[in-house]
Amino acid sequence: MRALWLAQGEFNPPGAGDFNLPPIFAGVTKPMVLIVLSVIIIAVFFLAATSRMKVVPGKFQFFAESVYDFGRNNIAREQIGSKDFMPFVPLILSLFTFVLVNNIFGIIPIIQFPTMSHIGFPLALSVLIVYPLYHTVGFRRHGFVGYLKHALFPPGAPKLVYLLLVPIEIFQKFIMNPITLAVRVFAAMFAGHLILLLFTLAGEYLLIEAGGAFNIGVSFVSFAFAIAMTFLEALIQVIQAYIFALLAANYIGQALASDH
Template identity: 50%
Template sequence: MSGPPSPGPSDFEFPAIALGVTKPMVLAVLSVVIIVVLFRAMARPAAVVPGRLQFAGEMTYDFVRNSIARENIGAPDYMRYVPYLFATFLFVLVNNFYGVIPFLQFPTMSRFGFPVALALIAWVIYNVAGIAKHGFFGYLKHTTVPGGTTGPILLIMIPLEFFSNIIVRPFTLALRLFATMFAGHLLIVLFSLGAEYLIFNSGNPLYIAPGILSFVAGIAISFLDMLIMFLQAYVFTLLSAMYIGGSVADEH
């Protein structure tokens, strides 16, 4: 008896819809449309006493501005980075939540190219911010020489700090988001395919009960994945703010 189809990397590959455009590309563009339309609708009333939609928009903006930007970048620099952090948080959040939306059911960030692009944008922003604040050589010293460190130990510390802060950061930032979304989607596919096979294609009535259990487990994992989707959008934005805050800080 053949088993159910095994999920794997092939489940993350999509044929081109037209002119080389794939489903993840369409979803990424759609997320921008959703964010713009939704927040225009939230901002349009501009009432002193906000309605539910306006309140939701203001609460989301305040969360990014106060809990992420101001806490990690600090005054007086944080406000200039709020638009970038706000857009990043929403973009990652919407593209993550595609994974639990019926008929779409694919988190865009499980395709490695998208987290890499976002991480490179963050890398450019926090390095440019640091150079603008300290000058090129001042920033290089700021980011590679730990405060209070002197003597021969610098021969070891400077290359390590350069490698950690300049080279590795964008890769770890991208990999964390990608791996979590990839694993979550893979688990949902695994339990869904297992349930479908056991209930409808196994040919053995004794497998129906395990199939139902697999289906229920898939739903439970979907709810857990929703929490992780939010947390990953938060963590990606938080780390971006922390890197900016570190680059513009007066001390390393």
């Protein structure tokens, strides 16, 4: 580890380039492996939890039901509406658990890499899945012209104001929404992991390489901050997974809504 961050006896802080991990084999990188691993973990978790369902659930079944209930009622139902939410529960639950597991990878020993800190993964979820889905359901519900009118012309505004509102709505709904959805989780995971690396590696350098009583004392402060930031990062990882699924459900709800 030290060889990555030390050159000629000086501390080189981690940067964006250090997130570009070299291939493990045949062009396959660690984030690619983690993406596949997360799908396996989620599938095994729900299959194991539902293999022997009981009327009075055990702890494991209760935990799985709580995760499902949270995705179903606290996210999908609240954002999409009680009439339309059921077909979208599998998607919203999948998005929440998928982003959550890949975020939590960042604080798991040995793995220690949040997959969503690579912009390509959240961008793929946003642009290839969420973005086309909520526009598709909007077109199906309102028709092509009806959906564009529904999405771009907020009711009640003076006609002259539409000259300003329509370009803003086009830019927001067809360009910025999928980008900001991805950037939120990416930026949080990237910045959080970078801070953890900085405190951890700075403490390691001060303790082992720098020497001196003062530097050794400061190294323990750095390690303490790293531990504190790990707990904070765990909270942020859960929140960002929730926000991603929440906004995805919100976009679907807006597309289906009778009025803007």
